[in-house]
Amino acid sequence: MKPFKRGLLVAASVLLGSTQASAADRPFNPSIFGTRAVVACDPVEKSCGMAVISFPSGVSGLVPYGRSDVAVATMALPSVDDAQAVIARIDSGTAPQEAIDTVLASDPYAPIRQLAAVKLHPDGSVTVGQRSGSENSEHTCSIKGDTFVVQANNMSTPDMCRAMADGFRQARGSLPQRLYASLKAGARVGGDRNGERSGVIRVWNSTIETAFYTHVLAEAVVHGSTRALQELGVELNRYQGTLADVFPADRVTLDADTARDVKRVLRKLGYYHGRMDGSWSDAAEQALYDFAWNNLFFLKPTVVENGTRKIDGVLVHFLRDADLGAFVRATPSAD
Structure with missing residues (x-):
């Protein structure tokens, strides 16, 4: 085990403050947090969102943060504080890359964090940022495109990000459908080393007719399934097919x-x-x-x-x- 991760587990044990800690109080195992994601904004659709698939259940409440003009994915060791701090800095006018670098500069767990942010500006331009900690799991990767970021950690292959990026660029259809296509493209070369059991696709939009009801244009969530990727696609079509207008x-x-x-x-x-x-x-x-x-x-x-x-x-x-x-x-x- 790398020194930083060993120290993290020791620190977590000390913070428990009891030699009789129950199972619920035991420190987490960092190796279970392998995840891959594509985060993107579409200036034509005026939407932002992401598709994520991972091993542990709960990914829908751990990774995605955002709204129709910004999306942030926090992975490897997820942090709601870091995600919210990045969004706050972007809202203040800071570029996504600088926002991520500044937030992680004061985060003691930065070596095992992985953050991506994509911002859609009022003029239709898109800026992106990404950083993976120096002590992330094996086969950590990232690619920054013009309107998207692909990032992954604890993968079975170092080729994961290239496959997902190519899949996103080549896909056709609305942003939610292209995000899912990116996940499927990644699955053709490998996946999470622990298996993929949990996923989420979430896209926000505040400009089309559905904004009268909700800013969540598309959403799909799957937990604890050996068919997580397939079920994610079914759930996406159920949500988007029922609630969204036709793209x-x-x-x-x-x-x-x-x-x-x-x-x-x-x-x-x-x-x-x-x-x-x-x-x-x-x-x-x-x-x-x-x-x-x-x-x-x-x-x-x-x-x-x-x-x-x-x-x-x-x-x-x-x-x-x-x-x-x-x-x-x-x-x-x-x-």
Whole structure:
């Protein structure tokens, strides 16, 4: 064990002040805090957020801090004080990198901290900052992009950050969907050395219609699951598909297979009674309208772009993985 970490455990033991400490009072094990994250802002969508996956449950309350113009991820040894101090300094006009460096300069645990911050400015520009402590776990890495930061620690491969950064840059769709794509890209090369059991995706926006209800544009949380990454995607589509309006970038072609999948769900819920082929009719469109009216915050009709009919891809994925018992079914006609 490295000297700093050994000293941290000794200090924690001393602070307990009892030789008969219960299990709940024992010092933590720093090696469980392996985590990977992508933190980003989108100047077009006017959103900021992050996607995080880790081993220990509770990551949703440990790592993400922010709002629609700033996002901060505190990792390795998470610190709410450091996260709030970084945001306060950014709000005072300090650049994200300087804010992180200043906060960690007075933090005795800085060698085992990992912090990232991304700031969206009123003029649409984005600035970023990142720092990983000198005594972070094996395969700690970070990459700063124009509008994002990828950082990771305690990984099974040193190539994690490159894979996640490439995945984010190459992804298409709304910011929440691109953040999730980055996590999936990382999973193709490795992951947390302890396994990945807990995750969170959280994106803030205060400018679009959902801001009337909440500034949390998208959220997904998973704890204690061996399928954390897959479940995170399902939960993201459930939240974004229900609450968020359609982002044009998320629309996909309504091909025959997609039409059948959507109609199959609408039929099971009693909204659609027509042919179950790959075509899309006025009856199918009406069924989609009625379903959305009863279950979603926004109507999500299909649209025709350059002669091609398209549908919200988030909604399609949401319906494919749906718990049909959670939906309001069609009211039987009085006829």
